[in-house]
Amino acid sequence: MFIRETMRYFIETYGCQMNKAESAALENQFADHGWIKTAEADEANLVLINTCSVRITAETRAWGRIAHYSARKRLRPFTLVVTGCMAERFKEKMLQKAPGIDYVLGTFQKAAFGLVLDAVETGRHLESVEETPQFVFAPSHRETGSFSTFVPIMHGCDNFCSYCIVPYVRGREISRSPVAISKEIHDLAQAGVREITLLGQNVNSYQWTGEGGPLDFAGLLRLVASQALAAGIGRIRFVSSHPKDLSRATIETIAELPVFARHIHLCVQHGSDRVLSAMNRKYTRADYLALVDAIRSRIPGITISTDILIGFPGETEEDVEETLSLLREVRFAYAFMYHYNPREGTPAASMPDRVPELVKKERLARVMALQKEISSDIMHGMVGNxxxxxxxxxxxxxxxxxxxxxxxxxxxxxxxxxxxxxxxxxxxxxxxxxxxxxxxxxx
Ligand code: SF4
Structure with missing residues (x-):
């Protein structure tokens, strides 16, 4: 009788929550094929690097890991697979630059991952891996053993913020079927998950027009809330929210249903209208502040967090002051703060008036120091609650x-x-x- 050796995989994941969810989905496929996860890359039959393109540092790190594993292949044979945004962005270049890679699977090739595993198991190499015309959601994204997990509801983005690579590497927005979302939530609850985070690059523009539709994000929230509560899930979150798309109906739904976390992550990116416009964010500082007011007056006690991007081309001292004053006005519970780095292939990469590196870092340090003070004040103010x-x-x-x-x-x-x-x-x-x-x- 032929007994197949136990196949082992090693996985490295970089980047956003979407990448983490997709890695969990790939791990489910490994498990379905009987593969075992190993903590030692040197024991693996297959090493998978799920990459991120959002910042140059993430790409540089991934190129370093690819070079490392390509060199290890001189010592013993194993299959090296690269997925994620860099795989979509560089494809052919990646194979030329790092011939040690066996498969580069872009955004629209992940659906064929099972075929890659079949090939590896039988010692074959697939000459090409088919692309699907649009992104295909995996059936399950559960991270083993976790009580809190992500449920993708959308993929891609239509917003084209001028600094962002996402629309180019993940493609246009596509909404996942409510039936598939419901099934995943039910299965997660059965497996002991108690908190879910609905995930997408821009969840507020969820729009399902297929069977069971039409359904917008507020409608989906109501559907998910009733199913999740019945299944034993106690808390629901969602990310990411774009301020221009967060509707009053969504605020109303959250206000009415306590299963939704009393917290919203609402990326503002900057406090200056001039910079917001150059970023192509499609809202003004006043729009954002009005939205925060609407959220806080309808959902008392809710906390708000944000992302801030400092050092965008053309940013002046006055623009930074506007951002500092926005932080003081909104008082975010916390913020993820970055300084701008150009991403080749985005409109902002060719904008004039680059802010010098040292200036960017000094401005970011000021913004971070203020936010640290605000976060600390908020936390100390919560003592006793x-x-x-x-x-x-x-x-x-x-x-x-x-x-x-x-x-x-x-x-x-x-x-x-x-x-x-x-x-x-x-x-x-x-x-x-x-x-x-x-x-x-x-x-
Ligand atoms: S909303 Fe803007 S920043 Fe967010 S993923 Fe889409 S293009 Fe990128």
Whole structure:
């Protein structure tokens, strides 16, 4: 009888939550094929690098990893596969530059991943891997053992912000069928997941016109809320939201249904109208502030976080001051802050008046210092509050403490046994240590 050797894979994932969800989907395919995950790349029959193109640093890192694994192939045979945004962006160039790669699977080739595994298992090499005309969602994106996971509802983006590579590497927006979303949520709940994050580059423009439609994002939220609650899921989040597309109907739905986290991540990117326009964000500072007011007046107590991009071409000191004043006005719970780096192939890459590197870094440091102060004030102001948290794991520091997250994704540790992992509880926030709350459970 022929007994196949146990096939092992090693995976490295870079970049955004979408990439993490897609890696989880690829891992499910490995599992369906009977493959085992290994923590040692040198033991793997197949090494997969799921790459990111959003920043030059991410690409440089991935090129380094590709070179590393290509060199390891001189010592022993294994299959090297590259997926993700860089795979879509560079395709042929990648194979020429790194002949050690066996397969480069772009955005529209992932549906054929099973065929690649079949080929590797039988010692064959596929000459070409078919592309699908549009992105195909994987049936399941569950990360093994997690209580909180992503559910992709959309893919791609139609917005063409002038600095962003996403529309070029992930293609146009496509919405996932509500039936497939519902099935995935049901399966996740059965597998013990208690929190889901609906995921897309621009979830607010979800639009399903196929069977069961038409359905917009607010409609999908209502559908998902009823199914998730019935299945035992206790909290729903969604990312990313574009301010121009976050509708009043969506705000109303969140306000009415407490299963949605009292938190919204609403990327503003900049506080200056001039820069927002050059970024092609299609809203003004006043539009953004009005939206924040509408959210806060309808959903009292909600926290808001954001992304900030500093050092865009043409940015002046006055523009930076506008951003600092926006931070003071909105008081974000936290912000992901970056300085601009040109991405070849985007309109902003050829814009004049580049801000010098040192100036970008100095401006970003100022913005980060202010946000740090605001975040710390907000956290200290929350001490004494009682809030709901989802217990995710044991605390890294103490065996008799657990680690949990609030609605706003803030970190909390408190004494509780490991048997409570995966459940919601209510805690009183007692103090702040760095970016983490110390708390006690209140029953
Ligand atoms: S909304 Fe803008 S920044 Fe976000 S993915 Fe689309 S193009 Fe990129």
């Amino acid at each position: 009682e809030i709901n948290v989802l217990i995710e794991s044991l605390s890294k520091r103490k065996d008799d403490e657990v680690f949990a997250r609030t609605d706003a994704d803030m970190m909390v540790v408190f004494p509780a046994p490991s048997s409570r992992i995966g459940s919601f509880t209510r805690v009183r926030l007692e103090s702040v240590q760095g970016h983490t709350f110390k708390a006690v459970e209140v029953m």
